[in-house]
Amino acid sequence: MTERDWRPRYVQLAEELREKIQRGELPAGEPLPSEPELAEQTGISRTSVRNAIRQLREWGLVRAEQGRGTFVRRPKVRVKRRNIERYQWEKGRVHEPEETRRQTGGTEHDTGLTVNDLKFHAKYQELPAPAEIADVFGIPAGTKLLQRTYWTSAKAEDAPLSMSRSYLIYDLVASNPDLLSDANEPWPGGTHHQLWTVGIEVDRITDHVVARPPAPDESEILRTESGDWVLVLRKVSTSTDGKVVEVADAVYPADRTELVYNIQLNRWSQA
């Protein structure tokens, strides 16, 4: 006699299917047997079959499509974001001539995407600083901020998506009226150039990386599956006189994103 399997039957089914997927018996893109079919094959109820499939969804292995079927998910290619190099490059570009700036990915903002791949959206609005943001700036809550929201919709299939919210202190940028409206988006040269027009040089940037479940609006824009999480990158820019001048939250679909930080260490012996 082999030993009895005491795990719940839906877990057993989920594991069986997981193994089939990972062995390649059910290749990416292929549909699973339908729910009634699996119920009949295994002799368990459709409710339990659905339970098993929910497990597979939480594991990120399958995607259910209403009216069509449940399909094995293709492992997503993760877009690499090398922020250390990117930030330095963006800053260095400020003093290039405008044509150069317009050409070489002026729309990249925090996304790393070019205007060719996707449709770009920008929305500007004023808003009193929520406590959490005010804290980072080191200003009183309620101070007037300029909030800029950017998001992209893919033109091409599988193009990377992103969504980002950036905050500036309103009075700090108000001296250049061009900065207060989204009419100039995509701004040629990015945030560093915008800040430069009001006399600010960014000295250092701190990235705070966190993962969490998506908010409803994020889940819609990023087209995440149920159970997916998002990576949130809070980028805090500090000026050469030590003040926080921009706080930006970029939200990425976690299964399609990889953040890369390349860190140069000091040598032990310098001859």
Add this chain to the structure above:
Amino acid sequence: MTERDWRPRYVQLAEELREKIQRGELPAGEPLPSEPELAEQTGISRTSVRNAIRQLREWGLVRAEQGRGTFVRRPKVRVKRRNIERYQWEKGRVHEPEETRRQTGGTEHDTGLTVNDLKFHAKYQELPAPAEIADVFGIPAGTKLLQRTYWTSAKAEDAPLSMSRSYLIYDLVASNPDLLSDANEPWPGGTHHQLWTVGIEVDRITDHVVARPPAPDESEILRTESGDWVLVLRKVSTSTDGKVVEVADAVYPADRTELVYNIQLNRWSQA
């Protein structure tokens, strides 16, 4: 007549409860009404009530405990990991005397934890390089590696947990037999010191940050809730002669972790 709400009833219930939680009507740590109770109050079946609660679990708002109840989750405090500073500090410590190294957090490895907070586990084993790891090293798959697995179990309540797997090329470290066994763990001085004993200086470290659902063993060690994700930090160390000398994957519970990278930019004008 107000407009009819066409959303599924379990979604409506989930949102109602979400609002109650976020308004503080159901404070953290408090139990929700029991499932039969909610079913009776709302007039929907227990199955649908469970569906609503599953939604709240996916949102990370509640935790169900068998036989006790379903409780509002306390928002986790995220442990901040500042790897740029940490790596430089770890490298600089190599040439300090051994007592100093033993005292000042020699056990921190990739975890950032001290031996006082937790029980530390280490396991060494040899293993032929899987293709994915071999790729990173730039060596043929199957080359003998030394795999070191570290994990912690919390002594104190709410102590941070972590799990990490580190890979070294076996032949590269074999000249120091002390490095081949876990008997010396926690090694005083960490990986930089270990490598130094076989004549290697680490020149730069690249962090690759990714989030994904936990593997079963990870979920057990890190005590993640169902639906939680993990943050995976792959740390690739390159020696001064340009070879990859260590690959280490650290796995953190995503809801308790924040990675911080502080990036110094070059100045525009250097007088």
Add this chain to the structure above:
DNA sequence: GAGTGGTCTAGACCACTGT
């Protein structure tokens, strides 16, 4: 033992997709 969440059944109707 009473009450909790976890598993499971056998049905039903619906919304959506393809042909």
Add this chain to the structure above:
DNA sequence: CAGTGGTCTAGACCACTCC
């Protein structure tokens, strides 16, 4: 139209926790 997954019901038994 038939077939898919999504919602929903009204029950049942179980494992676990706490008194």
